[in-house]
Amino acid sequence: MGGGVIMQNKIRKDIKWFTAIFILMVMIISMMPSITLAGETGEEPIPVTINRYDGGESVVEIPEFVTSSCGFELEGGQEGRVVAIGNNAFGFKGLTGVTIPDSVNSIEMNAFIMNNLTKVTIPDSVNNIGESAFAFNFLDEVILPDGITSIERSVFQSNSLTEVTIPNSVTNIGNSAFMGNYLIDVDIPNNVKSIGDCAFQDNSLSSITIPDSVTSIGQSAFSWNDITEVTLGSNVALGKDAIDNDFNNAYEGYNFEKGSYKKFETGWKKLSTFPVTITGYNGTDKRLTIPKNITKDSNPEFDTSPEIAEIGETGEIVKIGDNAFASMEDIYSIKLGDNLEIGENVADGNNFKTAYENAGSAKGTYYKYSGWTTNVPPLGFTVKDYPTEPTNQDITVEVFVIHGEIDGPDSHTFTENGKVIFYATNHAEQRIGYEVEVTNIDKVSPEAPTLKVEDGQLMVVPGKDNADESPHILVRIDRQDWVGSVDELGLLHGEYFIQAKTVDNAGNESEIASTTINIANQQLQEIVDTLDKINIDNISKNKLDELQVLINDLPKGKEKEEANSKLNNLKALLNAIEAIEKYHHHKSDSSFREAELAIEVLEDSPSKTILLEQLTIADDVEDSTDKNNVEDSTDKEQGEEIEQDSEELLEKTIPTQSLEVSQEKEALAKQDISGEVVEGKENFDKTEENEKPKDETQAKVVDTQATNPLMYLIVGILIIAAGILFYFKRKGKKA
Numbered sequence: 001m002g003g004g005v006i007m008q009n010k011i012r013k014d015i016k017w018f019t020a021i022f023i024l025m026v027m028i029i030s031m032m033p034s035i036t037l038a039g040e041t042g043e044e045p046i047p048v049t050i051n052r053y054d055g056g057e058s059v060v061e062i063p064e065f066v067t068s069s070c071g072f073e074l075e076g077g078q079e080g081r082v083v084a085i086g087n088n089a090f091g092f093k094g095l096t097g098v099t100i101p102d103s104v105n106s107i108e109m110n111a112f113i114m115n116n117l118t119k120v121t122i123p124d125s126v127n128n129i130g131e132s133a134f135a136f137n138f139l140d141e142v143i144l145p146d147g148i149t150s151i152e153r154s155v156f157q158s159n160s161l162t163e164v165t166i167p168n169s170v171t172n173i174g175n176s177a178f179m180g181n182y183l184i185d186v187d188i189p190n191n192v193k194s195i196g197d198c199a200f201q202d203n204s205l206s207s208i209t210i211p212d213s214v215t216s217i218g219q220s221a222f223s224w225n226d227i228t229e230v231t232l233g234s235n236v237a238l239g240k241d242a243i244d245n246d247f248n249n250a251y252e253g254y255n256f257e258k259g260s261y262k263k264f265e266t267g268w269k270k271l272s273t274f275p276v277t278i279t280g281y282n283g284t285d286k287r288l289t290i291p292k293n294i295t296k297d298s299n300p301e302f303d304t305s306p307e308i309a310e311i312g313e314t315g316e317i318v319k320i321g322d323n324a325f326a327s328m329e330d331i332y333s334i335k336l337g338d339n340l341e342i343g344e345n346v347a348d349g350n351n352f353k354t355a356y357e358n359a360g361s362a363k364g365t366y367y368k369y370s371g372w373t374t375n376v377p378p379l380g381f382t383v384k385d386y387p388t389e390p391t392n393q394d395i396t397v398e399v400f401v402i403h404g405e406i407d408g409p410d411s412h413t414f415t416e417n418g419k420v421i422f423y424a425t426n427h428a429e430q431r432i433g434y435e436v437e438v439t440n441i442d443k444v445s446p447e448a449p450t451l452k453v454e455d456g457q458l459m460v461v462p463g464k465d466n467a468d469e470s471p472h473i474l475v476r477i478d479r480q481d482w483v484g485s486v487d488e489l490g491l492l493h494g495e496y497f498i499q500a501k502t503v504d505n506a507g508n509e510s511e512i513a514s515t516t517i518n519i520a521n522q523q524l525q526e527i528v529d530t531l532d533k534i535n536i537d538n539i540s541k542n543k544l545d546e547l548q549v550l551i552n553d554l555p556k557g558k559e560k561e562e563a564n565s566k567l568n569n570l571k572a573l574l575n576a577i578e579a580i581e582k583y584h585h586h587k588s589d590s591s592f593r594e595a596e597l598a599i600e601v602l603e604d605s606p607s608k609t610i611l612l613e614q615l616t617i618a619d620d621v622e623d624s625t626d627k628n629n630v631e632d633s634t635d636k637e638q639g640e641e642i643e644q645d646s647e648e649l650l651e652k653t654i655p656t657q658s659l660e661v662s663q664e665k666e667a668l669a670k671q672d673i674s675g676e677v678v679e680g681k682e683n684f685d686k687t688e689e690n691e692k693p694k695d696e697t698q699a700k701v702v703d704t705q706a707t708n709p710l711m712y713l714i715v716g717i718l719i720i721a722a723g724i725l726f727y728f729k730r731k732g733k734k735a
Contacts, residue, residue: 046076047080064081065082103125131174132157150170157179160181166186172194173192210233220241281303331368332368332427377427378403382401382402395414397436406424408423446466449502451515472503477489495518535607536611
C-alpha cells in the first residue's frame, strides 16, 4: 500500500515538471518577434543595381539576391534582386573570374574594365552591354547572349580572343568592338547592318565574308590584319581603309559589284567563279588537302577541268574525277569538303570512294589504314634489333614508323647508358615522341684478381666489378694460352709462373695479376715413393690396384702421366711373374713362350734379369717344383718398408672402416701361412656357438615376462579386492 502511494507521488511530481516546461515554452514563443524572409511575403523583390563592389575577392559569384552588407553598393534599396551592373561597378578590381546571375538584363559602361578575366559567360537575360564593359582584360573565351542586338563601342577591345560567335540577333557592331585581339576567323551574321570604325582592327584575319545585309563598313574596320580575300555584297559604303586603301579602289573600280575579291601581287581583283573537276595531281605531298575553291596560282599542283587560265578566275571544286589519284600508291590521307562527287578508281581502287560515301559524303580527313577511315592510324614505331646483353661497345639504335614519317634523326649511337627520344609525324600531322633507353653498356674494367696458395692448392679470387656481381677469371701458366679455371691448368707439385685477370660480362678485362708459386703435392710424392720401392720380391696385385685408385684421383698433368707410366711398368712386371708361375704348373711350350714374351716387354732392369734367369732355370729343371729365387735379406726389409708405407698411404685416403677390414683379411692370410688359422677359426666358432644360445635364452625370458598370463591374473585379483574393501568401508560410514 505504501509503495503505491510513493509511486503516485512520483507521477504527480513528473506531471508538474512537464506542465511547467510547457508553459515556459509557450511564453518564449509568444515573446518572439515576427520574422519575414525575403521573398516569403509573396511580394516582388525590389530590383537593384550594383554600383560598386568592395568585397576584395578576385573570383566573384554575383548572387541573384543581395544586401548592401555583402560588400556591394546598391542603387534602388538596401537589398533586392540584381537586375543591372552599373558603370565601372567591378572595374579595376583585379578580378580573375566572375559569375553573372540570370537576373541581370543590363551590363553598363566599363562594368568590368581593366581586370584579369580570361573567360566570361553572359547569360541570355542580358539585352544590353555598355561601352568598354569588358575592355582591357585577358579574355580568350566569351559566350554572348542570344538576345543581344548591338555590340557597343570597345566592349571587348584589347583582349586575347582567337574566335568569337556573334549571335544572329546582332544588327550593329560598334566602333573598336573587337579591336586588338587575335581573331583568326569571324562569321558575321546575316542580320548585321553596320560595322563601326576599327571594329576588327589589329587582329589575325586573312579572309572575311561580309553578308549582303551589311550596308556600311566604318573607317579602318578591318585594317592591321593580313586579309587577302574578301567576299561582300553590292553597294556597301566603305569608310577609309575599311580593308585597306587598295581594296576600296578595286571595289569602286568594279562598280561596287557583289562578289569575291582576292589580293594578288598586282593588286585586288574580283574573282569569277565556276565549277571545276580535279583530274590529277602533280605534287609530292602524300597528304592531300582538297580546297573548296582553286585559283591559277593558289593550288598549281592540281589539274582541273575546265582549266583555270586567268588570274582572278576561281574554280569551285565540285568533283574529283576518275583516276585522279590512282597512280599514288603511297598516299597517306585525303582531306576534303562535304557533298563532293567522287569518280571511279580515285584512290586505292574504289576503297576511298566507298569510305567517303559510307560516311555520308561528310567533310573531314580520310586516312589509308586497313582500308580508309576517319580515325588517325597509329604511328607504329618500330625499333630495329640492337644488343641487349652487357657489352663494352657503342650501341646504335635505329627506328622507323609504319603510318607516318620520322621527324628528325632515325638513329642514335649510345656511347654510354642513357635515353633518347625519336620523333615522328603521323598522317594527321601530329608530332609524337618515342623514348628508347639503353642500360647495358659497361666500359669500366673490373679490379685485378688475387692469387694465393692454400693447402697446396692455387686460389684465384676475381676482382670486384661495378656492374657485374659475378665476374669470371682467365688464368694461364708460363704465358701459355688463357683458360677459364685453375683446374684446367693441371697443376701438381712444382714451381709455376701464374698470370690471371678478371673479365666481366661486358668483356672488360682487368690488369693482369702475376706471381711465381711453389705447389707441393704430398699425396703425389707418397705415391711416387711407393712406386719406386716396389720390386720383384714385394709386388702384389692388391698393392697395384690400390695405387691405381690413388693415381686416378690425381689432377690431370704431366706428373699423373708419369705415375701411370711407372704403375704400368709394375703391372707388366707382375704379369711376367705370373707367366713364369704358370709355366711351373703347365710345363708347356706355349706357357714358356707366354712367359718369355711377358719378360721381353719389360724395361731393362735388375728385375728383368732375375726373371730371365728364373725362366732359364725352370726350363733346365722341368721336374723340380722348388723355386730358385734367392731371397735377399735387404730386399725383404725393403719390401716390409714398402708395405708399411702403402698402409700409411691407404690410411690417409681410404675410409678407416675399409682399412680395418683389409687389415683383418691380411691377418687371416698370415695366420693361414703360419698354420694358426685353424685354431683361431675354431675359437671363433666356439665363441659364436656359446654366445648364440645365451642370446636366445635371454630373448625367451623377455618374451615370457611380457606375455605371462599369471601376472595379469594377480593384478586383476588385487583390483577386485580393493574395490570390495572400499565398498564395505563406505557402507559402514553410512550406518
